[in-house]
Amino acid sequence: MKNSKxxxxxxxxxxxxxxxxxxxxxxxxxxxxxxxxxxxxxxxxMLSDYFSPLxxxxxxxxxxxxxxxxxxxxxxxxxxxxxxxxxGFITAICLIERAQxxxxxxxxxxxxxxxxxxxxxxxxxxxQRFFIPTPHGMRWFRFGSRNTNPIDQWPDPEVYRHFPxxxxxxxxxxxxxxxxxxxxxxxxxTEKVAFxxxxxxxxxxxxxxxxxxxxxxxxxxINAIVAHNRRRNIFAxxxxxxxxxx
Ligand SMILES: [Zn+2]
Numbered sequence: 239m240k241n242s243k244x245x246x247x248x249x250x251x252x253x254x255x256x257x258x259x260x261x262x263x264x265x266x267x268x269x270x271x272x273x274x275x276x277x278x279x280x281x282x283x284m285l286s287d288y289f290s291p292l293x294x295x296x297x298x299x300x301x302x303x304x305x306x307x308x309x310x311x312x313x314x315x316x317x318x319x320x321x322x323x324x325x326g327f328i329t330a331i332c333l334i335e336r337a338q339x340x341x342x343x344x345x346x347x348x349x350x351x352x353x354x355x356x357x358x359x360x361x362x363x364x365x366q367r368f369f370i371p372t373p374h375g376m377r378w379f380r381f382g383s384r385n386t387n388p389i390d391q392w393p394d395p396e397v398y399r400h401f402p403x404x405x406x407x408x409x410x411x412x413x414x415x416x417x418x419x420x421x422x423x424x425x426x427x428t429e430k431v432a433f434x435x436x437x438x439x440x441x442x443x444x445x446x447x448x449x450x451x452x453x454x455x456x457x458x459x460i461n462a463i464v465a466h467n468r469r470r471n472i473f474a475x476x477x478x479x480x481x482x483x484x
Pocket of ligand 1: 320452
């Protein structure tokens, strides 16, 4: 056999090997990290229970409920709007595993943008997962992307026009859940997820909602709260606004 043929066969096998390794890692990111719901949970639903077109898509996600014995307000906590900001979704998971509600209702969505957990950002050298030692063994969590997986929503427009404000943003922001509210029932997958979360807010009569984030890597925004102008009175009583956390 000629040398060139041998070289071609070796390169072919090496390419198939590399594709198999990369493909296995890519598929592995579709596997959710385990959550161990605590005794305080009263019910578990799916986001598609509020907007059925999400059922069977990678935008569907788990919703956990805690019902207090006494009447009170309903609070929604969102984690994982940006899965490259682990503090947000780990806080939500800690609540699911530990919270005990005495009055009112607590609703927790740990992976608000479920699709964005299934990949991470190219050329950022981010890990696909990270590990935290606990007294009960090592836990692992995915380190996802800021945006919906292009496998679930593609292609991006050159310019993303936010609905309904008409604000123009760069095309990639069309997959950013945090730029998609109030969402659209006939929009992109990301807009459908935003619409489903709004439906949950309406149907469950949520009084107060928190969307948990973290300063992403190399982005020095810390101890920041974004509050609507009409709700500056609520922001003003928060610990960060009062300097209790720094
Ligand atoms: Zn964020």
